[in-house]
Amino acid sequence: MIFRKLDPPLGPDGRPDYGLPAAVLAALAALTLAIAAMYAALASRFLHDHPRWASTAIVAAAVLPGTGIFLLARRLLARHGLYLWQSWAAAAVATTLMYATPGWAYGIFPRVDDRYERELGGPGHCLHDTPYDLTRARTTYAGDHPGRMVVEPLHSGLPALQLDNAVNGGLRHLTPADAAARRILAQHNC
Incomplete structure (x- = not known):
């Protein structure tokens, strides 16, 4: 048939x-x-x-x-x-x-959190199993700087990681927003 x-x-x-x-x-x-x-x-x-x-x-x-x-x-x-x-x-x-x-x-065209996992925080990446892992940190977005992601570890005393190019659908890699972010990434061999 x-x-x-x-x-x-x-x-x-x-x-x-x-x-x-x-x-x-x-x-x-x-x-x-x-x-x-x-x-x-x-x-x-x-x-x-x-x-x-x-x-x-x-x-x-x-x-x-x-x-x-x-x-x-x-x-x-x-x-x-x-x-x-x-x-x-x-x-x-x-x-x-x-x-x-x-x-x-x-x-x-991934969302920001997915991009963070792919580039820095996911399994096999430099910030996985660190205080900057998204399961161990709070993520906010700086209102005064569009496209800036702020990852604050839940453990007190650690500095926040600020990343630029944090927009949904963005194709540019996440980059450190300041010298403190560059130090954090260098400390974790990123």
């Missing part, structure tokens, strides 16, 4: 017209690409910082490839036909991609 050939609607000339199945496939692809572009814009903060440009990019990421997919699918379906398994495979691929989109978007 799944290898059965599906008959498309007939065109005005009586020949099979694969425009509708190609349009459905293109719409599915456009929806998948729009969701991927939207998550990428959200994770990178592009949507928050430049909403008009981000909206334009999201629409372009959906419409332009969707149009190409429509034209290509129409030709391929006219040449080879349409089978039920192809429809199921397209739906499965689109669903899988839509489900995986948030993971890869936030993997490329």
Whole structure:
């Protein structure tokens, strides 16, 4: 049954017209690409910082490839036909991609705490199992310095670690904000 050939609607000339199945496939692809572009814009903060440009990019990421997919699918379906398994495979691929989109978007453009874990505090990194490990410290963000992360150990007497470039979706590495932060990082061989 799944290898059965599906008959498309007939065109005005009586020949099979694969425009509708190609349009459905293109719409599915456009929806998948729009969701991927939207998550990428959200994770990178592009949507928050430049909403008009981000909206334009999201629409372009959906419409332009969707149009190409429509034209290509129409030709391929006219040449080879349409089978039920192809429809199921397209739906499965689109669903899988839509489900995986948030993971890869936030993997490329991580949140600040995730960046700290990847660069300094996670397992195998220089601040893991120290008082500056996020499980042993309090994290705040300096209001007078946008993009500054302050990691204060819960043990009294230790200085706070201040890091710059601490923004969600940032691509630049966390850097010490002052001489005290450089000393702390050097002390832990960072």
